Amino acid sequence: MARFLIKHAVGGRTFVDTDTDPRIQFEVKAQDNGRKLITVYLPVGMEMEIAELLKWRQELNVFIFDELENGLQQKTWFYSGDGDLHYNETDRVLSIGSSGDIRYLPSNFLE
Secondary structure, X not given: OOEEEEEEOOOOOEEEEOOOOOOOEEEEEEOOOOOEEEEEEOOOOOHHHXXXXXXXXXXXXXXXXXXXXXXXXXXEEEEOOOOOEEEEXXXXXXXXXXXXXXXXXXXXXXX
């Protein structure tokens, strides 16, 4: 399964990481308006991380890391700087609207 990661864009603090907690589930769906909706299903016990994440809602980096068939890693960065982020505390579901994304191979940028 792909790795999903949400970090603070400025300080680099990690809020959500499926490598750290594999109970975290996510899905990405294209919307009719060209945007993407990222839905994250969070386990019990992440209340502190979510409270901090919500404080920095306009300064988040959202990534998905996919392992390609040829063994290379593809990274997708989702733009979420407009703060289109909602959290359903009862269901522990985080919804992030993304107005754009960039896919690239990190190995192409190594020296």
